[in-house]
Amino acid sequence: MAKNDYTYAVARIRAREGKLLSASFLEQLVSAPDCDSCIRLLREKGWGDKDGEAPFELLSKERERLWELMEELVGDLSVFNVFLYGNDYHNLKAAIKETCMDVHLPGIYISHGTVDPEVIQTAVSKKLFSELPSTMQTPARTAYETLLTTHDGQLCDVILDRAALTAVYQAGKDSGNEFLALYGELTVAAADIKIAYRALRTGKEPDFLTQALVPCDSLDLPSLIEASGKGRKGLSEYLKTTAYGKGTDALDVSCSAFERWCDNLLIQRIRPQLHVPFGLGPLAAYILARENEIKSVRIILSGKINHLPEESLRERVRETYV
Known part of the structure; x- marks a missing residue:
């Protein structure tokens, strides 16, 4: 689809x-005193659609609304597969663990993948x-056989996360x-850096990193x-010699x-899309902006439920798009 074909969709997003x-x-x-107060504030902003919704049910509803809107605007969501593949592999991981462990885990699957x-x-x-x-067949089979024979959940995760x-x-x-x-590049680079950081903290051998890291430019x-x-x-x-030096x-x-620094970097990089009148860019930026604010709200609600201090929450909340 030509970029001009999204002009109407972008106009809808602007609103x-x-x-x-x-x-x-x-x-x-x-600054709200508790989780219930946060929910009331969010309802005033139009979040949720019924009284008595559990906090995380409300967040799930907002994600549903986001993707329902995108489907309405573009019809074929495959143009956003870059955002959806993560959901597929989350579900694949869940299915493998349910099957190998012979358990049923209610609510573990998430919607809006490509499968x-x-x-x-x-x-x-x-x-x-x-x-x-x-593209899913080999990692699915390998992860399944690995978990079944070794009972090593971490190795199973490494296989599927890399895929x-x-x-x-x-x-x-x-x-x-x-x-x-750009989204694909930043997503992979951030993941690689976090994997390397965790590996050095846990004393992993270089062979582990060779298996876990994904090449990027x-x-x-x-x-x-x-x-x-x-x-x-x-x-x-090393990171100071790369584009991620300021994150050290x-x-x-x-x-x-x-991880917060990476999320904020992505938001900073997408802000110019606020002034682009057509193309997929503004639509993709809106998706990321919504996912980003849902993540921030999740952090805050979790913090309120667990009685974390306000300053701790401020350190975790992400930058906003607007």
Whole structure:
């Protein structure tokens, strides 16, 4: 579809951007006395659709609304596969663990992937991996056999996480859209850095990183693996030679602080889409903006439920798009 074909869709999104949560509103939530007060504030903003919704049910509803809107605007959601593959692999991971552990985990599957969760669940439970998309078949079979024979859940996760990141990265590259390619690049690079950081903290061997990391344009994997083997200082020194050098201070604090820095970097990079009148870019930016604010609200609600101090929540809340 030509970029001009999205002009009407972008116009619709422009009308909705004004309803995105602002930084000042997120501060209101952080300052609210409890979770119920946060829910009331969110309802005043139009979140949720019925009284008595559980906090995380409300968040799920907002994600449903987001993707229902996108389907209405573009029809074929495959243009946003770069955002959807992660859901597929989440569901694949869930199906494998349910099957191998012989348990039922209610509510573990999520919607809006490229494959119906029931198809994934059936394929795994019956070991009919050929019924999955071709790119999922090998990692699904390998992860299933690994968990079944070794009972190593972490290794199973590594196999599927790597496959998911590879799918996201390739979808960005194949999209022909600079913005979607940027999303794929930043997603994989951030994941690689977090994997390397956790590996050095837990004393993983270089072979682990070779299996877990996914190639991307903005990182040199051999250099990243070598730097990880030199400890935090070595990793920081390498990252300062990359586009992610400004994130080293956050990484020195914690992996979650670095994840926040990466999320904020993405929001900063997508803000120019606020002024683009057509194309997929503004639509994709709106998706990320909505997902980002839902993540921030989830952090705040979880913090209120667990009685975390306000300052701790402020340190975790993400930047807003508007």
